[in-house]
Amino acid sequence: MSEMTTEEWSRKVKEGDRRAVAKLISAIERKEKIARDVLKLLYKPVGKTITVGVTGSAGSGKSCLVSCLIGAFRKRGKTVGVVAVDPSSPFTGGAFLGDRLRMQTHGRDKGVYMRSMASRGYLGGLARGTVDVMRVMEAMGNDVVIVETVGTGQDEVEVARLVQTCLVVLTPNMGDDIQAMKAGIMEIAHVVVLNKFDMPGKEKALLDLEIALKMRSAPEDGWYVPIVPTVATEDKGIGDLTEQIEKHQEHLRKVVGLRKFAFKKAEKEGSVLVKDEMERIIFDSLKGTGLRRKYLDRIVDGEIDPYTAVEEVLSLFIKKSSKEG
Amino acid sequence: MSEMTTEEWSRKVKEGDRRAVAKLISAIERKEKIARDVLKLLYKPVGKTITVGVTGSAGSGKSCLVSCLIGAFRKRGKTVGVVAVDPSSPFTGGAFLGDRLRMQTHGRDKGVYMRSMASRGYLGGLARGTVDVMRVMEAMGNDVVIVETVGTGQDEVEVARLVQTCLVVLTPNMGDDIQAMKAGIMEIAHVVVLNKFDMPGKEKALLDLEIALKMRSAPEDGWYVPIVPTVATEDKGIGDLTEQIEKHQEHLRKVVGLRKFAFKKAEKEGSVLVKDEMERIIFDSLKGTGLRRKYLDRIVDGEIDPYTAVEEVLSLFIKKSSKEG
Numbered sequence: 001m002s003e004m005t006t007e008e009w010s011r012k013v014k015e016g017d018r019r020a021v022a023k024l025i026s027a028i029e030r031k032e033k034i035a036r037d038v039l040k041l042l043y044k045p046v047g048k049t050i051t052v053g054v055t056g057s058a059g060s061g062k063s064c065l066v067s068c069l070i071g072a073f074r075k076r077g078k079t080v081g082v083v084a085v086d087p088s089s090p091f092t093g094g095a096f097l098g099d100r101l102r103m104q105t106h107g108r109d110k111g112v113y114m115r116s117m118a119s120r121g122y123l124g125g126l127a128r129g130t131v132d133v134m135r136v137m138e139a140m141g142n143d144v145v146i147v148e149t150v151g152t153g154q155d156e157v158e159v160a161r162l163v164q165t166c167l168v169v170l171t172p173n174m175g176d177d178i179q180a181m182k183a184g185i186m187e188i189a190h191v192v193v194l195n196k197f198d199m200p201g202k203e204k205a206l207l208d209l210e211i212a213l214k215m216r217s218a219p220e221d222g223w224y225v226p227i228v229p230t231v232a233t234e235d236k237g238i239g240d241l242t243e244q245i246e247k248h249q250e251h252l253r254k255v256v257g258l259r260k261f262a263f264k265k266a267e268k269e270g271s272v273l274v275k276d277e278m279e280r281i282i283f284d285s286l287k288g289t290g291l292r293r294k295y296l297d298r299i300v301d302g303e304i305d306p307y308t309a310v311e312e313v314l315s316l317f318i319k320k321s322s323k324e325g
Numbered sequence: 326m327s328e329m330t331t332e333e334w335s336r337k338v339k340e341g342d343r344r345a346v347a348k349l350i351s352a353i354e355r356k357e358k359i360a361r362d363v364l365k366l367l368y369k370p371v372g373k374t375i376t377v378g379v380t381g382s383a384g385s386g387k388s389c390l391v392s393c394l395i396g397a398f399r400k401r402g403k404t405v406g407v408v409a410v411d412p413s414s415p416f417t418g419g420a421f422l423g424d425r426l427r428m429q430t431h432g433r434d435k436g437v438y439m440r441s442m443a444s445r446g447y448l449g450g451l452a453r454g455t456v457d458v459m460r461v462m463e464a465m466g467n468d469v470v471i472v473e474t475v476g477t478g479q480d481e482v483e484v485a486r487l488v489q490t491c492l493v494v495l496t497p498n499m500g501d502d503i504q505a506m507k508a509g510i511m512e513i514a515h516v517v518v519l520n521k522f523d524m525p526g527k528e529k530a531l532l533d534l535e536i537a538l539k540m541r542s543a544p545e546d547g548w549y550v551p552i553v554p555t556v557a558t559e560d561k562g563i564g565d566l567t568e569q570i571e572k573h574q575e576h577l578r579k580v581v582g583l584r585k586f587a588f589k590k591a592e593k594e595g596s597v598l599v600k601d602e603m604e605r606i607i608f609d610s611l612k613g614t615g616l617r618r619k620y621l622d623r624i625v626d627g628e629i630d631p632y633t634a635v636e637e638v639l640s641l642f643i644k645k646s647s648k649e650g
Contacts, residue, residue: 036632039630039632040630040632040633041630043627043630043631043632044627045624045625045626045627046625057382259625262625263621263622263625266621266624266625266631267621269631270617270620270621270624270631270634270635273631273632273635274604274607274635274638274639275600275603275604277635277636277639278600278603278604278607278639278643279599279600279603281639281643282599282603292595295595296588296591296592296595297588299370299591299595300370300371300584300587300588300591301370302368302369302370305364305365305366305368306368306591306594306595306598307361307364307365307368307598308365309595310595310598310599310602311602313599314599314602314603314606316644317643317644318603318606318642318643318644319641319642319643319644
């Protein structure tokens with residue numbers, strides 16, 4: 001396998017060769033240069049793949065919901081790729097046995113490809129890793145790619161912005177979380193899922209959410225966010241949910257236009273890639289120079305402040321002005 | 326005020342002048358260059374200030390706990406600065422009235438300085454903004470600086486790593502969250518707080534946590550993480566909690582050594598500053614060149630892949646090799 005050219009490798013991925021895909025994702029995780037060379041060949045601006053994000057707090061039941069969605073898409077004959085960016089996800093072994101068993105059923109299905117991203121392995125590069133793995137899952141020909149994230153961190157929000165249709169999962173008992181959602185994360189939702197809709201207080205929570213959504217100003221792109229009640233553990237409401245996902249997809253294709261979406265995505269992805277690439281360049285450049293240690297010692301000894309130190313270090317790598325350069 | 330030199334400004338901040346402090350934090354939020362010049366003058370490697378992080382999910386009651394801690398430190402005659410990095414925090418108006426009222430009491434106390442950081446305003450620079458505001462609160466002479474964050478995102482974890490003593494707040498009903506914590510966030514805890522210790526299932530949750538902590542390998546720095554049960558709404562367990570904070574501070578000073586901590590902090594802060602600074606440089610350099618738009622169009626039209634595009638753009642700004650340069 002290591003003998004493969006990048007062309008062969010990318011061809012195998014496009015053919016859906018699971019071994020080639022697994023190797024590529026591992027290379028992405030280890031940040032190997034060859035991974036990027038293969039990814040370059042896998043790029044296409046607008047594909048047929050539907051990308052869906054599922055985000056929400058730990059305990060909102062979103063893993064169970066993802067499992068239901070996989071089932072619903074598979075029933076329609078669609079192949080599904082899943083990227084889980086969540087330390088508590090059943091993919092990473094963090095969740096309850098029931099969830100893990102449910103997932104294992106899908107794990108044996110050839111039409112489903114699942115991969116977890118451990119946050120720890122991606123410090124400072126979580127969004128980048130996810131972008132790359134999503135691209136691999138699109139390239140291998142999946143009809144649907146689902147990205148599951150915990151919805152509170154900035155990196156996770158960044159990931160959620162890279163999908164076409166973003167579901168935000170809430171539950172009736174999440175008073176505080178609903179507040180938090182209102183303040184920030186609601187902005188990224190295309191569909192709000194009110195899961196565990198068999199709990200006490202469900203009607204009040206639904207009403208609160210409806211009011212919160214009605215109080216928002218008219219959406220820029222003409223899409224009014226619907227609320228879908230579900231009980232994922234009983235597979236209830238999943239029909240309505242997939243319908244809303246399809247409606248949003250239609251809206252995206254007919255009203256917003258896929259080119260405009262692709263442009264926005266390129267913008268976001270570009271900013272993710274730029275940050276990651278710059279980090280790599282600086283890190284590589286500093287390696288073995290002893291400069292890092294020298295500056296840290298000077299900072300701790302009070303000889304230089306961290307702001308000036310960073311300016312000095314960066315001036316070694318960055319051209320004075322691109323316009324002059 | 327705008328007539329002030331950076332020297333005057335930093336002197337006023339060090340004297341605790343609230344107007345000078347507020348203006349500086351606003352300048353930090355607007356990412357004004359002058360803010361950095363003042364911050365340079367405020368730097369000191371090792372100060373007397375105790376820094377405490379309080380992190381946990383929305384709904385864990387951590388804002389209420391912060392309020393209790395403020396009270397406890399004030400009773401001991403200590404001045405307290407609070408930085409809240411949380412969209413659901415009462416500081417940002419996201420939480421319930423009770424919390425807000427509780428906080429307002431402290432708001433009238435001259436020995437307390439509170440400031441919230443809206444995540445939205447800091448996209449890509451949350452950690453940097455927090456680092457800077459913490460520095461201001463230390464410089465103005467607070468005995469204790471508390472940083473409150475939602476504990477799931479990477480940026481938030483990054484922030485938590487910058488404090489001396491990090492509290493992770495859990496509750497008995499957070500089955501999933503406790504799993505998540507085990508997987509990742511537990512690593513950053515110096516003290517685990519089991520809040521809402523009047524809920525059903527509290528004893529089992531405590532036992533689970535104790536087992537989880539016992540199963541960890543021996544700590545590198547010799548500090549064994551204690552669990553403190555609290556009922557923040559009734560101010561219960563706060564004495565034990567402040568005691569554990571003080572114990573950890575003593576450990577830090579006597580066993581780890583403040584210089585070693587300062588070195589680690591400089592390392593983490595350096596990486597935060599480098600990322601932020603690089604972003605600013607690239608952003609400034611691209612402004613008005615039309616390059617960004619040109620590359621985005623080419624990406625969407627499929628003429629170039631995003632990876633190659635980013636490489637090309639960065640090559641305009643970054644010297645080929647620092648060793649040659």
